[in-house]
Amino acid sequence: TYVIAEPCVDVLDRACVEECPVDCIYEGGRALYIHPDECVDCGACEPVCPVEAIYYEDDVPQQWSAFTADNAAFFTEPLAGRAEPLGAPGGAAKLGRLGVDTPLVAGLEEQG
Ligand code: F3S
Numbered sequence: 001t002y003v004i005a006e007p008c009v010d011v012l013d014r015a016c017v018e019e020c021p022v023d024c025i026y027e028g029g030r031a032l033y034i035h036p037d038e039c040v041d042c043g044a045c046e047p048v049c050p051v052e053a054i055y056y057e058d059d060v061p062q063q064w065s066a067f068t069a070d071n072a073a074f075f076t077e078p079l080a081g082r083a084e085p086l087g088a089p090g091g092a093a094k095l096g097r098l099g100v101d102t103p104l105v106a107g108l109e110e111q112g
């Protein structure tokens, strides 16, 4: 899978969303998250991000290594105010902006 790391936080450019052929990039509140099971590793999202937030899982820079598990956690853990995890919705567009983040992203200081 590909992973969205810290540079996306508070930027949310969304160019990646337009490129993804399987609509597996979901919008939280302060960042977007790639669904690790829905991503087909096409790589189309990676070069279009203006802040270089997207990496193949084996290439995530060390300082952002926690974001690999964190992208997955967005779907497997219940998020604030929600009883159930998102699971595998099968497409981000129909959900729109979810307005919630993982504890890791929610706890970051305001970026930029
Ligand atoms: Fe974020 Fe870059 Fe996509 S800033 S929304 S990962 S284009």
Ligand code: F3S
Pocket: 001, 002, 019, 020, 021, 022, 023, 024, 025, 034, 038, 039, 040, 041, 042, 043, 044, 045, 046
């Ligand atoms: Fe979509 Fe990027 Fe994966 S374009 S399929 S999230 S590599």
